[in-house]
Amino acid sequence: MKIDRSLPARKYKLYATWKRDMETMKLPFPREWSHTNFNLPPNWKEIALKKMDEVVNKFRSVKLFLDICVKCGACTDKCPFFLGTLDPNNMPVARQDLFRSVYKRYFTLTGKIFRGFVGAEELTEETVELWYTYFYQCSQCRRCSVFCPYGIDTAEIMIAAREVLTAIGLSPRSLTEAIAKCETIGNHMGIPPAALLSAIQFAEEEIKEETGIDIKVPINKKGAEILYVPPSADFFGGPHWGTLKGALKMFHQIGLDYTISTYASEGGNFGTWLGYEHMKKINRKLVEEAKRLGVKWILGGECGHMWRVIHAFMDTMNGPLDFLEEPVSPITGTKFEHAASTKMVHICEFTADLIKHQKLKLNPDANNQYIVTYHDSCNPARVMGLIEEPRYILKNVCRNYVELDPNVNREKTICCCAGGGLLADETIELRLKAVRPKIEAIKRAGANFLACICAIDKAAFTEYFEHYKLPITVGGVHELVGNALVFD
Amino acid sequence: MDPLIFLVGYITPYIAFFTLIFGLIYRVARWLSIPVPFRFPVAPAPITYTGVLKRMSLEFFAFRSLLKGNKKLWIGGYVFHVALAITLVSHIINVYFHDLWSIIGYGWYEAVLYSGIFFLAALAFLFVRRIVLPNVRYISKVSDYIILILLISIVFLGVYMRSFGLVDMASVSSYMYSLLTFNPIPPPENLWFLTHFVLAQALFIYIPFSKVSHLIGWILSTTRNMRNITRWRRHVNPWDYPVEVITWDEYYHKFKDELEAIGPGGERR
Numbered sequence: 001m002k003i004d005r006s007l008p009a010r011k012y013k014l015y016a017t018w019k020r021d022m023e024t025m026k027l028p029f030p031r032e033w034s035h036t037n038f039n040l041p042p043n044w045k046e047i048a049l050k051k052m053d054e055v056v057n058k059f060r061s062v063k064l065f066l067d068i069c070v071k072c073g074a075c076t077d078k079c080p081f082f083l084g085t086l087d088p089n090n091m092p093v094a095r096q097d098l099f100r101s102v103y104k105r106y107f108t109l110t111g112k113i114f115r116g117f118v119g120a121e122e123l124t125e126e127t128v129e130l131w132y133t134y135f136y137q138c139s140q141c142r143r144c145s146v147f148c149p150y151g152i153d154t155a156e157i158m159i160a161a162r163e164v165l166t167a168i169g170l171s172p173r174s175l176t177e178a179i180a181k182c183e184t185i186g187n188h189m190g191i192p193p194a195a196l197l198s199a200i201q202f203a204e205e206e207i208k209e210e211t212g213i214d215i216k217v218p219i220n221k222k223g224a225e226i227l228y229v230p231p232s233a234d235f236f237g238g239p240h241w242g243t244l245k246g247a248l249k250m251f252h253q254i255g256l257d258y259t260i261s262t263y264a265s266e267g268g269n270f271g272t273w274l275g276y277e278h279m280k281k282i283n284r285k286l287v288e289e290a291k292r293l294g295v296k297w298i299l300g301g302e303c304g305h306m307w308r309v310i311h312a313f314m315d316t317m318n319g320p321l322d323f324l325e326e327p328v329s330p331i332t333g334t335k336f337e338h339a340a341s342t343k344m345v346h347i348c349e350f351t352a353d354l355i356k357h358q359k360l361k362l363n364p365d366a367n368n369q370y371i372v373t374y375h376d377s378c379n380p381a382r383v384m385g386l387i388e389e390p391r392y393i394l395k396n397v398c399r400n401y402v403e404l405d406p407n408v409n410r411e412k413t414i415c416c417c418a419g420g421g422l423l424a425d426e427t428i429e430l431r432l433k434a435v436r437p438k439i440e441a442i443k444r445a446g447a448n449f450l451a452c453i454c455a456i457d458k459a460a461f462t463e464y465f466e467h468y469k470l471p472i473t474v475g476g477v478h479e480l481v482g483n484a485l486v487f488d
Numbered sequence: 489m490d491p492l493i494f495l496v497g498y499i500t501p502y503i504a505f506f507t508l509i510f511g512l513i514y515r516v517a518r519w520l521s522i523p524v525p526f527r528f529p530v531a532p533a534p535i536t537y538t539g540v541l542k543r544m545s546l547e548f549f550a551f552r553s554l555l556k557g558n559k560k561l562w563i564g565g566y567v568f569h570v571a572l573a574i575t576l577v578s579h580i581i582n583v584y585f586h587d588l589w590s591i592i593g594y595g596w597y598e599a600v601l602y603s604g605i606f607f608l609a610a611l612a613f614l615f616v617r618r619i620v621l622p623n624v625r626y627i628s629k630v631s632d633y634i635i636l637i638l639l640i641s642i643v644f645l646g647v648y649m650r651s652f653g654l655v656d657m658a659s660v661s662s663y664m665y666s667l668l669t670f671n672p673i674p675p676p677e678n679l680w681f682l683t684h685f686v687l688a689q690a691l692f693i694y695i696p697f698s699k700v701s702h703l704i705g706w707i708l709s710t711t712r713n714m715r716n717i718t719r720w721r722r723h724v725n726p727w728d729y730p731v732e733v734i735t736w737d738e739y740y741h742k743f744k745d746e747l748e749a750i751g752p753g754g755e756r757r
Contacts, residue, residue, distance in 0.1 A: 001621065003622045003623050003626055057522055058523065059525060060519055061710040064709065071632050073621065076623040088626045094626060094627050110631075117630045119629035119630075142711075145530045146553065147557030148553060149706070150712075151547075153530060156711075183733070186739065193750060193754065194743075197746075197750050197756070219750055220747075220750065220755045221756065262750070262754065263736055277731055281731045285733055288733065312526055313718075315718060315722045319722050320722055338717070338719055342718070382531050383528070383530075386531075411531065
């Protein structure tokens, strides 16, 4: 595998957090700084090392992964950011090594004694610059971990490493702008209640025009059976719009007693990519709202990293969720036993169950203009293992379904390369390079509709297809469900 | 007796042996002392313990993940580890259960020598690969080469001295047996054997302080050994701490007019 030692990806840096957002979020060292001038606090090194000591003693996986990597190189050609740029620091092991070398120097006996011989390096301002650059060129998609003989997961090391960066006052605007909005307004997009209402009303009008049916979407309705939480992008329009409408139409057809919330109008969780505290904060609102509204359980929309948090972290951080009930589909009576503790069900699980029990009136011919393929988002595929349900739904709502190349599909999927905080204008060049293998696979499959279950996928792929001038529509699985629903 | 031979024949073998044992115990204890805050396996992951056992067994016996990712490296790594296992087992038989060969058959005793040749070939492959492939060279540190050179030297000496009958196996075996029963007899003063032995001691000491600790560490890998049941059974994080969020009341206050426009109390039914 060729590498480019000139480090061509070093120039891609996310822009700095605004001072006002640092203040809102109570981040350490609120100050004016930029991606080229960090303006680090005077005792940054001491803080960084202290935080590093803390994180390696908080996450067994992180310490273990830092210790046992044998540098076999199996992961080196698995990261899309490396494949796209050939920058050696984007090889998962080299990305980890930026952190590992400092860990070795200050926290291991051999590193303290033998230094460079075992790859131990001093922590310098240059290291910090490399950290900020390359730790934010990882979308935490976990593809490398699939191929690692020990399952070493770069994502977990990055979670810890970003805690260290945050502690010395370094975080990217692409995350913090959204987090600050979410924590103060209710969602990443900064949609206040009035705008959310208009979005809903607009969706209702469009559905009326398209199908002739009248629907009224409940908002903040106390005592509803189910709280529906989509990513806020769904209220915003664009490639997400069809997903929202599809879900609303489906709820109407089955007569679901549900509500959406303005306070917990964000399923997504950009805090995930910054650190524990903000991840927990954003997720906490879902729990508080479910309690306030008195719902029985929560249904989650199509969103990737949102489901990383819900599936793997929510119950741990904000549980036990005793005030909710074990989810049961009111339509089919199916008990979602796998969600017995977290009490949150993925909309694909819910819909697949409806289809299985033939509770939806569907006409797959309604999607005949499309040759549909499915993009496995990193989080549903590699965190949840949600691989079959979306495919099952798609095969029932459209006639022309094609699979992608197995090398970039299912658990081996190449992600949209825009997760992890990379969905920002300043990284578009990098992302276009990284996502190339996936785009090629989609082209080879001959699809003209890319179905995905992640808001970031939808935003990112729309951008990519425009750039590559490909006539491919991006939309949600539930957009196609919505198209296929028959109302008489 | 030469003081140097006394040292490497009586003293350092014990230092090496106990460093390996207690070093690894310390290593594992240290890993185990750190909490696992989340249940975060890499999916698709099993939901039963049997499933986990199957997944881990496939990793152990077939290097399944590596096979998925890099076939050439898989062959090199697999041959290396199998040859290593054969070598270790035959060393134990030689020293402890010498009579076993008459049951297994002396043909196998001879065959072990050939596994040594595969052992060397695999190590040479791994070494050359580390130098030749630019991506692997980039991630290699001096210690990554040294460990391979150390292994190559040990295996080469072992294969060489046995193939050409440069060492009396019986006296080596009795010496090793005497060491392991803490009743050491003088070591065979054979330069081939002593060099082989000293290098092996160096390896023993090196293992717990280095990446070679993966020999136990892999079992603790949380992305592989956990069940994918987080929504079914709650996982507790021992260092969890409370956070403050904007409450509904604060939120309602902030957006009172907008919420009332949606409906009384912000409700739309």
